[in-house]
Amino acid sequence: MAQVIEVAFKGNRKEFYRWEAEDSLRLHASVIVEADRGEDLGRVHATGDLATLRCSGCGHGCGTSEPTRKVLRQATADDERRAAQLRSQDEDARRRAMDRVKTHGLVMKVSDAEWQWDRRKLTFYFTAEKRVDFRALVRDLASTFRTRIELKQIGVRDEAKRLSGIGRCGREYCSASWLPELRPVSLQVAKDQRLSLNPSQISGACGRLMCCLRYEHDFYVQSRKRFPKEGKVLVTTRGEEKVVATDIFGDRVTLRSVEGETRVLPLAELKLELESRSSGLSSGTTAEEEIPTLAALDVEGLDEVAPEPDDVRARLSGDASAAERGAMVVEAGEEDRAPRPHRRRGRRGGRRGRPSGETPRDGKRDE
Numbered sequence: 002m003a004q005v006i007e008v009a010f011k012g013n014r015k016e017f018y019r020w021e022a023e024d025s026l027r028l029h030a031s032v033i034v035e036a037d038r039g040e041d042l043g044r045v046h047a048t049g050d051l052a053t054l055r056c057s058g059c060g061h062g063c064g065t066s067e068p069t070r071k072v073l074r075q076a077t078a079d080d081e082r083r084a085a086q087l088r089s090q091d092e093d094a095r096r097r098a099m100d101r102v103k104t105h106g107l108v109m110k111v112s113d114a115e116w117q118w119d120r121r122k123l124t125f126y127f128t129a130e131k132r133v134d135f136r137a138l139v140r141d142l143a144s145t146f147r148t149r150i151e152l153k154q155i156g157v158r159d160e161a162k163r164l165s166g167i168g169r170c171g172r173e174y175c176s177a178s179w180l181p182e183l184r185p186v187s188l189q190v191a192k193d194q195r196l197s198l199n200p201s202q203i204s205g206a207c208g209r210l211m212c213c214l215r216y217e218h219d220f221y222v223q224s225r226k227r228f229p230k231e232g233k234v235l236v237t238t239r240g241e242e243k244v245v246a247t248d249i250f251g252d253r254v255t256l257r258s259v260e261g262e263t264r265v266l267p268l269a270e271l272k273l274e275l276e277s278r279s280s281g282l283s284s285g286t287t288a289e290e291e292i293p294t295l296a297a298l299d300v301e302g303l304d305e306v307a308p309e310p311d312d313v314r315a316r317l318s319g320d321a322s323a324a325e326r327g328a329m330v331v332e333a334g335e336e337d338r339a340p341r342p343h344r345r346r347g348r349r350g351g352r353r354g355r356p357s358g359e360t361p362r363d364g365k366r367d368e
Contacts, residue, residue, distance in 0.1 A: 007052045008034055008043035011088065011115050011361055012163035013177050015046055018069040019054045031076035037151070039121040042076055042084045061183045087116040094146065100124050101141050109133050112160045122149045128160055158183050161207035168205065175212050186210040190218050224249040228268065237274045
């Protein structure tokens with residue numbers, strides 16, 4: 002049965018091939034593989050079950066189907082010597098292509114060039130903010146190098162992956178060394194980790210957010226689920242307190258009372274206080290029994306605050322009309338009631354002393 006082999010080329014470009022020979026290939030061995038209208042040289046990056054797993058899962062893989070191209074043979078010393086000579090010519094080809102780009106007046110940056118091992122194709126990788134019409138440029142480059150030309154537009158993160166370099170941590174870029182797939186990184190990832198939002202501190206060499214911000218993001222999300230949200234008001238043994246900050250590494254919560262006093266409390270003690278508070282309310286008197294309602298206070302103190310005369314009660318309990326009862330209540334409470342402030346009428350109420358919509362008999366309104 003054919004084995005799946007992952008082969009790496011220049012610029013961390015990787016592809017999968019089939020190896021139909023009986024002997025196995027060792028890692029980092031040079032091999033000649035099928036390429037676009039020819040042959041190319043690469044190095045073995047993964048074999049066996051690991052290569053099969055990566056082929057079905059990574060971004061440049063072929064999914065559940067097997068790769069279509071094959072590994073032709075192992076490379077000889079002369080093949081590797083020829084490939085080394087081509088690599089030394091890539092930079093010269095890139096510089097010449099950049100000169101042609103300036104001649105055509107195109108807004109694009111040629112970041113890398115790669116000769117195919119049999120010199121039947123030359124691939125240029127470039128970055129641009131917008132789409133570029135490079136049809137005339139391709140014809141010019143084809144007449145210059147006398148071979149098949151291919152231009153590929155890549156992003157700035159792919160450019161950093163292809164060119165590689167040393168990050169601020171002192172190690173090679175993760176995208177160029179081991180990261181199999183460039184996953185998108187949003188600003189929310191930095192906010193969840195309480196990192197500085199200064200672009201110069203959280204951006205990589207490519208100008209985008211660093212790939213390593215995603216490594217610990219799941220840990221932060223799961224750890225914060227154990228803590229109350231910042232800004233929430235909790236009822237503890239000291240009363241109402243607001244959650245000011247949380248420390249997921251020290252398991253501590255910072256609370257602020259209504260008076261402005263701040264205290265730092267371990268998460269375990271905070272949970273005990275909340276549980277004791279809730280259990281005390283459920284086992285003792287309820288909140289309604291401790292604090293009487295406003296309606297209850299009004300009903301109980303109504304006779305003491307504003308006692309009604311006996312004659313008024315008698316007349317109200319009789320067969321008087323609604324207008325008469327209303328006048329009686331007003332007459333009875335005139336002494337105790339404070340004078341109402343004058344309320345100015347608006348347009349809907351009309352002028353003073355005149356109903357809304359009423360006009361003088363002569364048909365003229367007051368100016």
